[in-house]
Amino acid sequence: MSQTILIESNEALKKIYSLNLHTFVGTDVIYRANADDALALLRILPQVSLVITEAKVGDEETAQKIHEFIKEESLNTNLIVMGDCPSLHNEVVCLQEPVSWENLIRQAASHLGVTIQDSINRVKPDYLPVGLYYFYDIQRTPCDIYIRIKKGPSDYQYVKRIHSKDVFDKSVIKKYEDQGLKEFYIPKDYIQYFTTFVTNNLVAKLEKSDLSLEDRILTTANAHDIVRDSIQQIGLDEATVDLADAGINSMVKSVQNSPEVANLLKFLFSNKVSYAYQHCHLLALMCHYVLSKQSWYKEEHLQILSFVSFFSDVTLKSHQQMQISSMRELAESNLTDEERHQVMTHALEAVKILDQHPDADDYIKTVLIQSHGKVDGIGFADNPGEELHPLSRVFIISDCFVKTLLNPALPSTKKDILPILAARFTNPSYQKIIKALEQKFI
Ligand SMILES: [Fe+2]
CATH class of the missing domain: 3.40.50.2300 (Response regulator)
Structure with missing residues (x-):
């Protein structure tokens, strides 16, 4: 939009x-x-x-x-x-x-x-914009693709750039990106047809067992961006549920075989992965790391936290909104009232969206609604209590860790981040989770 x-x-x-x-x-x-x-x-x-x-x-x-x-x-x-x-x-x-x-x-x-x-x-509109990332993992399209050219102050022309029979690869799309293009345009009657085609291709690719780790992470990042985009445009439909499921399973696989955090960060930055997916992936990875140190850990816990991570900020529209992790940061931001409201209620809104997801059980919804320390899913708790679900506590600490790590204005080493977390989250079980992070990373 x-x-x-x-x-x-x-x-x-x-x-x-x-x-x-x-x-x-x-x-x-x-x-x-x-x-x-x-x-x-x-x-x-x-x-x-x-x-x-x-x-x-x-x-x-x-x-x-x-x-x-x-x-x-x-x-x-x-x-x-x-x-x-x-x-x-x-x-x-x-x-x-x-x-x-x-x-x-x-x-x-x-x-x-x-x-x-x-x-x-x-x-x-006669033509609808679609982000270039829709084209990263397809080699042809089911319809003609256009770019929009400005002819006069209020006059546009749509010029066909990719024909429905053309075969292309990511390097072709990257060339457009390097020239500053952000969106292609698709005739509105074809938009549903196009997105279904892309979704099916992505699901098939994510389900391949021989995908390299790098390709898996980049393809999952595209899937995540498309899921967010679809949910914000039309809500959670069946095709988006399938794509999200394939994305979550793929993310769990790559988290379990992750390179060291420093190398992973380098890879995510150099490949211009969106902030939304950087946060989502690193959050799942931190959750995995903390979980693996808990005596009660079961494989399904990682699946739940990865699921929550994938959907947790799905209604937020900007990088700036996604960075916020406290009421103070929200108050100090220069967001509009409407954008602030979106941040305040995003955990609750994400839970409402998951009502349309057949596999989102009460377990998942509980962790999601508590993802910022509040049981009603509204706002952020500064120092959440022991009444929250144990998985929510793991999620909250991991989320705060990742947001600090990704914020260029804040410390970026574990040695400097953990004391900040320890000063904020003073309750015993949170301190224990922070202690787990002190141990050596993967
Ligand atoms: Fe969030």
Whole structure:
């Protein structure tokens, strides 16, 4: 889904614009208060497709500042200005006030390359974007594949790049990636057909017993990214359940044969594996390590914790959201209210999604809902207690360890991370788990 930044100081209008942009144009709306806030976000999310802003916020020349930034950084981001901005008249669309939401929606649709269907006045894109990672593990596609080219300020052309009979490999896809391409486009009528084809191919590959460890980790990472994407777009359907199952089984296999953590990290970083999967894989690995030191350990425990790890952050949309592991970090983050709410409730939301999974039993759901130390699945406990399930305690410590390890602003050696955990998790069984991590890693 595309992302749009909206700067509108009138609360009522903000809600009306946002609701209609989401419903009719299918874009995710992120609120920002002024130009500086919007620029700060564009620096970390340069792929934002559209900025809709008031011409001025107070005395600030908001539209002018954003326009200059987009030009300076050569971003592909479109700009729509609400209100009069004489200096930009010839460069961007400036809507006269009062701005009707219908007019705004029409302009946004045109800038984002989606078509309004007259009968219901509802916008549906003719082509849907799919991330390049969908193509890593297939050698042909069941339909033609397009790229989107910008022809004018609000005009797009879709050019066929891969024909349905073409045979290709990952190096071809990597070449597009190296040129900065993030998404291919698929005619909307073929999207289901395409994703089923990719899913079936991935499941077949993951179930091969002779897959090399490197190939297994990279293919599982793709499966994980596609599962997250599918769940966020359409929910957990049968094909996604099959892909997740194959992904979890494959992850368990690679965790049991893992190289040393330092080498694994090097491999994950050099292959540009997504943060979501780096976290998921390392978390399963840490759980495996802690479990293997427990006298009560049974093989099924690793399966459960790997399952929880695979789905635990599945509803979160950004790297920044996934990094958070305490209420303080959440409060200090510069996430929007909506993004904060998503972080607060993500354990609970993941449990709701697993209601559609036939193998997600109460055991799995208990550990998942307690994955941040709270029995209701909302928020983060600073120092969780002994009332939690023993597997939840293993999961919580492992999760915190991995989040610290992956955060460039925090210590990255075991020697430095463990004292931080020991100071936070003071209850006896948590201290015992931290002690287990003091021993030599795999
Ligand atoms: Fe989480």
